[in-house]
Amino acid sequence: MFNQLGVIGCGLMGGSFALALKKAGLVKRVVGYSKSPSTTEAAKKLGVIDVVAESALLAVSGSDIVLVAVPVSATEPTLKAIRHLVKPDVLFMDVGSTKSDVVEAARRALGKQLPSFVPAHPIAGKESGGVQNAEVTLYQGRQVILTPLPQTNAALVQKATDVWSAIGAQVLKMTPRNHDQAFAAVSHLPHLLAFAFFQSVAAQPAGRDFLSLAGPGFRDFTRIAASEPAVWRDILMANAAELLVQSQRFRQALDGLEALVKSGDAVALEARIRQISEARANWQLGAPWQPNR
Amino acid sequence: MFNQLGVIGCGLMGGSFALALKKAGLVKRVVGYSKSPSTTEAAKKLGVIDVVAESALLAVSGSDIVLVAVPVSATEPTLKAIRHLVKPDVLFMDVGSTKSDVVEAARRALGKQLPSFVPAHPIAGKESGGVQNAEVTLYQGRQVILTPLPQTNAALVQKATDVWSAIGAQVLKMTPRNHDQAFAAVSHLPHLLAFAFFQSVAAQPAGRDFLSLAGPGFRDFTRIAASEPAVWRDILMANAAELLVQSQRFRQALDGLEALVKSGDAVALEARIRQISEARANWQLGAPWQPNR
Structure with a gap:
């Protein structure tokens, strides 16, 4: 060829x-x-x-x-x-x-x-x-x-x-724009969040002790926080605009969940978590791309 | 026995x-x-x-x-x-x-x-x-x-x-208090973040298309978003006070990283990511507990 x-x-x-x-x-x-x-x-x-x-x-x-x-x-x-x-x-x-x-x-x-x-x-x-x-x-x-x-x-x-x-x-x-929007959501934002989360735990006074107690959930959640610095410096800066749009959406979802936790409304909190948990359980890596749905 | x-x-x-x-x-x-x-x-x-x-x-x-x-x-x-x-x-x-x-x-x-x-x-x-x-x-x-x-x-x-x-x-x-502080940081907060992140991606207009493009990093980062709703409803509510303290710390770390991304200071951003990435690479699941360090 x-x-x-x-x-x-x-x-x-x-x-x-x-x-x-x-x-x-x-x-x-x-x-x-x-x-x-x-x-x-x-x-x-x-x-x-x-x-x-x-x-x-x-x-x-x-x-x-x-x-x-x-x-x-x-x-x-x-x-x-x-x-x-x-x-x-x-x-x-x-x-x-x-x-x-x-x-x-x-x-x-x-x-x-x-x-x-x-x-x-x-x-x-x-x-x-x-x-x-x-x-x-x-x-x-x-x-x-x-x-x-x-x-x-x-x-x-x-x-x-x-x-x-x-x-x-x-x-x-x-299109390049659609690509960058999608990957800001499913790849670039989770990297940013994993970096921020790992830093926030490690940097606190009892951070070392906390880290020694972390389990398999923590391990998988933070795996991408070990990604290559030079590669991710470039990606986060190159796609900053879309990344920040997605981060805003994430912060709104986090605000909503925290409000439910604070409200003491156990029924509403469980319903929200159930919706998310079922959607994630139904998601599959590499499921076929179906445009024009 | x-x-x-x-x-x-x-x-x-x-x-x-x-x-x-x-x-x-x-x-x-x-x-x-x-x-x-x-x-x-x-x-x-x-x-x-x-x-x-x-x-x-x-x-x-x-x-x-x-x-x-x-x-x-x-x-x-x-x-x-x-x-x-x-x-x-x-x-x-x-x-x-x-x-x-x-x-x-x-x-x-x-x-x-x-x-x-x-x-x-x-x-x-x-x-x-x-x-x-x-x-x-x-x-x-x-x-x-x-x-x-x-x-x-x-x-x-x-x-x-x-x-x-x-x-x-x-x-x-x-102590119960030290336990709850540590697990708010290394377990309860990552669950809350994974729930919020998955919801923020799935709920947007192009969410289904975005999800079909997600890769192995996304898979691992969101695995805990599929956790049992009734169990996590209880945990998040029972440990709400410590959870919200940890969430505040996380938001500060996220603010800091976003400020670096916006600043265009590639050297500082890479240095920050490198510090996190190396610390995460050195972390090991189940490394021995060393109190009184």
Whole structure:
């Protein structure tokens, strides 16, 4: 399907994409570049990439598919560094967790070559990043959101859909704004809340003692508070507007529940919790996407 | 060690205690009572109890150890129903997740027999309650908090310590107030936040679509939002004062993080997240309790 994959950023996401494409026989050669030479060397040793590129531009040279897998704040400088080799028939994608800012970065960096860039967000990841944790199955059974613009090359959007589908992902399309609204709600806000909650417990005078008593519920609730600082710094700032809208909604729901607790109205409180508890029990990870309901 | 265990409330907690004591050879006979006759019948069929009692009082009759395993709001009526058979040499315990309210209920219900009651909170549970989910190993490796009062019979506190230790739990002692402060922070508040968060996402116009995009982080963060409504209604109301103190602390931490996000100060935001992320990564479930640090 492709001759050469260029990976810029050989971490968990980029590395897993390379492994999956190789395994599926979708690419003959993988050329990789990372900011840190030790990362690229590790990727080569692990067989994730075949050739080490000395620069982002050299990873693009000769590639007919390019994955930019860097923290979202590095998207614009990366695209600027490779703009001279962005051609109409080469598929360029990113893996960023926010899309409006990435699209604006691409618009500024690529200008007339913008149609070659298909913004992508695979809903996959692990607590431990880095190429050493890359997995051939990382994207299997996961959703990948594409947020093409009206001017994005339709043939490349199709190619993007085909390549993600071929490695076992389910591809959805939406606008960058809808994407950012949805992920502010289901991903970015819970990270912010988990950070705030863990900090509020740990920072109080008896915090260490409290933490030693915490059980499995606490463990699962705070798992995402251990997420990568640089990645989440970027996501929270890039999607700040939608994040704060969702936080406002959350605060209203919290106010409502606290009012019920204070009211002493046991019947009303139980009814509210029951509604939530049943809805959550009926929710399933990766239930099929049903647009236009 | 004991001749007869009386279990009042043959659900997950009571049933698992009975199974563990039998397995360890700590009791000859288990007599059980539940409000719902079908529950008691199921407990008998499953071999969790040996004899069905027709009332709470009859479950106490002839027992030298009694476990009251009912929702915390049912503690007082239950203790009142059995008060005439509460004797100085019989060990009475509960399993409630809040302790100040349970101790007050016991004080009112038991009067002079209060020394026989050793308030207990095993930090164990599962998403699915009910006797059919009872497990012989539920308390193995888990912490059990005892909150005896100055007047509690010291010999019975020792017996309680011995029996929980014998089924593999680690026993800690603290005051009811310290218990409720700690669990407001590490258990009750995260439940309230998970309820509020899930509700805020599900109740918005695009909520169903958003939920279909949610990933593994969301799944773990909201797992406790599926908890049992009647149990959590009682816990949140019984520990409302400490819960609201913790919620205030949480809101301050959230305000601080949101201010950093809005400030655009990427360095400060990353530093804050890094501090939290590293502290969470270093936290371990069930790390040993080290008092007097």
